[in-house]
């Protein structure tokens with residue numbers, strides 16, 4: 079987040095965009111120090127005052143709330159659920175110059191230009207529903223919801239279980255979002271076709287059967303978009319073997335969580351993977367990765383995922399507010415990351431030995447010259 083702050087500073091100084099930044103402390107470590115996941119009123123502030131929310135990773139070992147949930151959960155999951163951020167947009171694109179880390183060695187495995195997919199994870203229901211609902215309740219000061227008791231014939235003794243509701247309306251909105259997103263892209267890298275792949279487990283679960291049925295209903299409205307389907311297990315195989323086939327992928331919540339960690343490997347790892355949590359009114363932007371506590375305070379981790387999330391934020395602000403400057407800034411951040419990737423100021427995950435702050439400085443420096451040229455500010 080410190081490196082993202084450098085990027086915001088450069089934007090503030092060198093563009094006509096003026097930012098009011100409100101910092102809200104939150105997360106597991108904050109919980110251990112203060113007994114609260116974030117200050118009271120923070121959810122309302124995000125809902126009522128913020129144009130966009132930029133979130134750092136929240137987890138911290140041993141930071142568990144009294145009811146056994148991840149401390150910091152009411153921030154990330156409370157916002158996802160409470161603000162109806164139903165589309166979790168996770169771009170997977172391989173930059174030039176990335177060497178993939180396999181067996182502890184670095185070599186280019188996948189071809190740049192052959193990996194450019196957008197995974198859209200449903201973000202408000204599915205297997206996360208109970209925790210999402212509890213988190214939103216806590217974030218808004220309501221009593222936390224618990225699913226009612228259930229019996230499982232044939233299972234004796236202690237049983238822990240999680241319901242996995244998938245609704246028509248929840249599926250419709252995210253699948254429609256995926257088809258709309260596909261219309262704004264260049265198609266799959268392999269054949270240039272605009273394609274939306276429905277990834278589910280409809281051979282096994284009823285929730286996925288509904289999701290899949292709704293996918294086909296929505297697809298009827300997009301006759302020029304290729305329809306495509308993969309079960310989640312097969313998708314994991316094809317994503318690695320044939321990533322060029324995929325353009326936009328839409329999938330229920332938990333499958334999107336798991337498959338985006340896998341897919342991040344195609345682009346060089348979690349140090350690069352950014353995400354946008356979008357609803358009809360609100361947007362929250364965050365890296366796909368967690369807090370990597372074993373690296374805390376060591377200045378070694380890659381800030382690119384966080385910085386790419388800032389780019390997604392400006393892209394969305396530009397789109398929703400019709401602001402060309404924000405759109406331009408999003409592209410310039412991406413150009414600055416692209417150029418950095420070609421150089422040797424890189425963190426360990428990309429085979430370099432530079433620190434977090436050196437990479438942040440490098441990207442901020444390139445962004446600075448791009449912005450100076452574009453906005454002609456001396």
Ligand code: IPM
Pocket residue numbers: 137154335366368
């Ligand atoms: C993610 C994370 C979160 C999730 C955790 C931190 C709750 O893994 O954004 O992918 O599971 O959604």
Ligand code: MN
Pocket residue numbers: 335336339366
């Ligand atoms: Mn995850």
